Amino acid sequence: MSRIETDSLGQVEVPDDAYWGAQTQRSMINFAIGNERMPLSVLHALALIKKAAARVNDRNGDLPADIARLIEQAADEVLDGQHDEQFPLV
Incomplete structure (x- = not known):
C-alpha cells in the first residue's frame, strides 16, 4: 500500500x-x-544532538515542554535503533 x-x-x-x-x-x-546509506552512527549522533537541543530549548522557554518531550522521545527511539530503516539515503 x-x-x-x-x-x-x-x-x-x-x-x-x-x-x-x-x-x-x-x-x-x-x-x-547504489545501496549505500548514511552510517547509523551518524544518524544516531544527529538524534542525540536533536534531543539535547530540545532539552535546552525547553529549559530556555523557547520550546513548549510537551513538544520538547515528544522530540526527546523520538530521538530516544532513533537512538534505540527503532527507526533505522526510515533513513534510506546517503
Missing part, C-alpha cells in the same frame, strides 16, 4: 509505512545509484 505525497514537483507515491515524504521518495527514484 502507498499514500500520495505532494511537493513542488507534484504528486508521488510513498509507501504507507514510510516516515519520509515526497522529496526523499523522489531522491530514491531519481538517484538510485
Whole structure:
C-alpha cells in the first residue's frame, strides 16, 4: 500500500509505512545509484544532538515542554535503533 505525497514537483507515491515524504521518495527514484546509506552512527549522533537541543530549548522557554518531550522521545527511539530503516539515503 502507498499514500500520495505532494511537493513542488507534484504528486508521488510513498509507501504507507514510510516516515519520509515526497522529496526523499523522489531522491530514491531519481538517484538510485547504489545501496549505500548514511552510517547509523551518524544518524544516531544527529538524534542525540536533536534531543539535547530540545532539552535546552525547553529549559530556555523557547520550546513548549510537551513538544520538547515528544522530540526527546523520538530521538530516544532513533537512538534505540527503532527507526533505522526510515533513513534510506546517503
